[in-house]
Amino acid sequence: MRMNALFMPLAALLLGAADLPGPGEPALTPQTARSGGPVDPEQAKLAFDAADLRFEVFPAEERIAGVATLTFTARAPLARLLVDLDRNLPVSSIMIDGAVLPASAWANPDGKLTITLPNRLAAGGRVVARIAYGGTPHVAVKAPWDDGFVWAKTPNGRPWVATTAEGNGCDLFWPCLDFPTGRPGVATLHITVPAGLKAPSNGKLLGVDTLADGRTTWNWRVKHPTTYGIALNIGPYEQLSGDYKSRFGNTIPLFYWYLPGEEAQARRLFAEFAPTLDFFESEIGPYPFGDEKLGVVETPHKGMEHQTINAYGNGYTKAPEGFDWLFQHEFAHEWFGNQLSARDWDDFWLHEGYATYMQPFYGLWREGDARYATMLDDERNKITDLRPMVSGASRTEEDVYRIDRGGPGQDIYYKGSWMLHSLRWLIGDRAFGEVTRLAVYGRSDPKPGNFTPHFLTSADYQAIVARVTGKDYGWFFDVYLRQAVLPDxxxxxxxxxxxxxxxxxxxxxxxxxxxxxxxxxxxxxxxxxxxxxxxxxxxxxxxxxxxxxxLRRSAAVEAYQAWRDAQKAR
CATH class of the missing domain: 2.60.40 (Immunoglobulin-like)
Incomplete structure (x- = not known):
């Protein structure tokens, strides 16, 4: 009932809206379109303790209303708060430590909400900001290759809604610190949706409240979420669930939310959860979020590694390797992306290179050398060698993905994978396993509950290799990470x-x-x-x-790529 009272004024306003936004609308400012890069010095002063996020989603109007209560601790004295939020979601009120601020105390002309504090905050001081906002969120053109809301319909015409935010960032739909190290210590989500719809999201379900008019509020809590990993998923879902008895002694809840009418396909995909989990736990270490869940939700876009609620939109496609590549890839990101996180997007290969390598590595674990070699060979033909994988400078996510901005593009996937393949042969299986565990968990003896998410740079990873092997492999990383051209x-x-x-x-x-x-x-x-x-x-x-x-230069591969590209250009 409190949610009903909270959202009623904005809900009534939104119901009067006439035109729905199209793909790519409303337009984003350059500030909102960027995610990561050099951290604003004032934002660097903030330790993000907690986020309590209340959303109401109106699929018919393609609008949202939100109230975000953010708790920060000051690392240094500060007189104002800077949080990232798309200006297309105008702020209606702000409270600081329970006191209402006048509208003159905040401004958001370009997507960085600036809040002047009533009193200067000393180092070590704590502040709670409550921000009410809402409006028309940016609509994705082709998620997940771009970001925003996806407003779709199920085959029987029911609302089907999802969000993606990796490229443009969390500020597309909630006020946040939009850079990789801007994670809150904990996030609690309260998602209110129309009657008959469900809202699976991150972390552990605290409960579902049914309001007087049939709307429901889904309450979730997730620890240390990646900022872009928080996701809204809304639809008339059905659910499969079970428990996995881990080799580490804990029991992990398994959930898959799928559309009605797909139970047979859903059960086949759900059957992959346990063996895939066993592979990662045996070869890498404990599932990082076992006290919350392994969650997957069917989405109207291809997929994304949303923490504990991975998006799946692969249409249950069959593949010769005998497993669903998209489910396996996104699930790999629970270790490589959500547990091990790049400190800066410049080191994005740590996410994508490792997750891509986990595909042939899983093929090896399942079927042996022939499958491993076949899958790696397919990856080899996709390496472009146009830009170095790492620049050594702070970058935004789009700077890394886009070759026209000097980024390595897809090489963070395929070249990263092949570099790891070569590294494993160079230092041996035992050392490679130890390097990977230290990179993922920050310790060599991970057990459920004795680790937290771990931030890493390429230099950190190189140092871990030196620590494990007792040798300096700077020459290896200088060539593969910091140069575009392969050795011949x-x-x-x-x-x-x-x-x-x-x-x-x-x-x-x-x-x-x-x-x-x-x-x-x-x-x-x-x-x-x-x-x-x-x-x-x-x-x-x-x-x-x-x-x-x-991994080395291949004249045959280069000739094939040139021929392939010429064929495509015809």
């Missing part, structure tokens, strides 16, 4: 010898070992100074890197 392995047979020589971009040292098969016998050459020699009997057949363990 030159070979020459002369005088009964095979001579090998690495040519790396900029003349860099590249002492990458390589396997050579000679007349059916395979040896590993150390290539200590970037060169190697081995005797080859006359007439012996030689295969260099017979199991394709090393």
């Amino acid at each position: 392995l030159l070979s020459e047979r002369s005088g009964g010898m095979l001579n090998l020589h690495w040519v790396a971009p900029g003349g860099r040292a590249f002492p990458m070992p390589v396997a050579v098969r000679i007349a059916g016998r395979t040896v590993r050459l150390a290539m200590t100074d970037g060169t190697g020699r081995i005797a080859v009997p006359a007439g012996a057949h030689v295969v260099i890197d017979p199991n394709a363990r090393v």
